[in-house]
Amino acid sequence: MDITGNTVFIPGATSGIGLALALALRERGNSVVVGGRRTELLEKLAAEHPGVETVRIDTADPESIKDAAKDVLARFPELNVLITMAGVMRVEDWHRPETFLESAESTVTTNLLGPIRLIGAFVEHLQTRPDATIMTVSSGLAFAPLKITPSYNATKAAIHMLSETLRLQLADTSVKITELEPPAVRTDLLPGHAENEHAMPLDEYVAEVMSIIEAQPEAREIQVERVKFLRYGEARGDYDQVVAALNASDPH
Structure with a gap:
């Protein structure tokens, strides 16, 4: 995608990577629409950042997705970029179903069905735009598993393969598929994670992402340097060592 001149919708961007990316895109001359569940957060965001629409x-509710899509497309018919940012990450113990099943089902609903439904709500419109992008959001954990978050890892691996496949299917359209692959970043995705010294500072992460988008507008996967340790372990032949190191340090 181009670094500027877009109209971008980012559901799940009231905090963390989503909000930081929304503000960085706004600063680069894009029109940005932020989506979120909590009205008070949206009102606060709009007051603090004039020009950002909400x-x-x-994204866990299919009817809410349909309603929001109608609203966004009615207000912003020039929309040409969808970033499927919303996601959850939960620690799970899979020894007994009562300790993980509800969490796993909820994670799949938000992290996998949510992006699928979002793409379903916008893909026809995006094909009418001369230059459009769907940016999916996977994770370094799509390629190397963190022991304590099985469902998160699995949904992000699914997002990676979905992105790969949609890129093939939509190759005959104006819609490009770009996959954002964060490493551990200092956000509140898990309790206490924003202070985790092993994770990448949020401002540094978003700055590097923006530089990649600017330098490589045709990039299929947006990978900061820190995620490549996880992303390419299997290709390098050191996958077992990567998994061992990841789970020894527990950067999430």
Whole structure:
């Protein structure tokens, strides 16, 4: 995608990577619409960042996605970029179903069905735009598993393969598929994670992402240097060592 001149919708961007990316894109001359579940957060965000538009959306609710899509497309018919940012990450113990099943189902609903439904709500419109992008959001954990977050790892691996496949299917359209692959970043995705010294500072992460988008507008996968340790372990032949190091240090 181009670094500027877009109209971008980012559901799940009231905090963390989503919000930081939304503000960075706004600074680069893009029109940005932020989506989130909590009305008070959206109102606060709009007050603190004039020019950033907001819409209420719960990406775990298919009807909310449909309603938000109608609202966004009615207000911003020039929309040409969708970033499927919303996601959850939970620690799970899979020894007994009562300790993981509810969490796993909820994670799949938000992290996998949410992006699928979002793409379903916008893909026809995006094909009418001369230059459009769907940016999916996977993770370094799509390629090397963190022991304590099985469902998160699995959903992000699914997002990676979905991205790869949609790129093939939509090759005959104006829609490009770009996959954002974060490493551990200092956000509140898990309790206490924003202070984790092993994770990448949020401002540094988003600055590097923006530099990649600017330098490589045709990039299929947006990978900061720190995620490549996880992303390419299997290709390098040191996958077992990567998994061992990841789970020894527990950077999430």
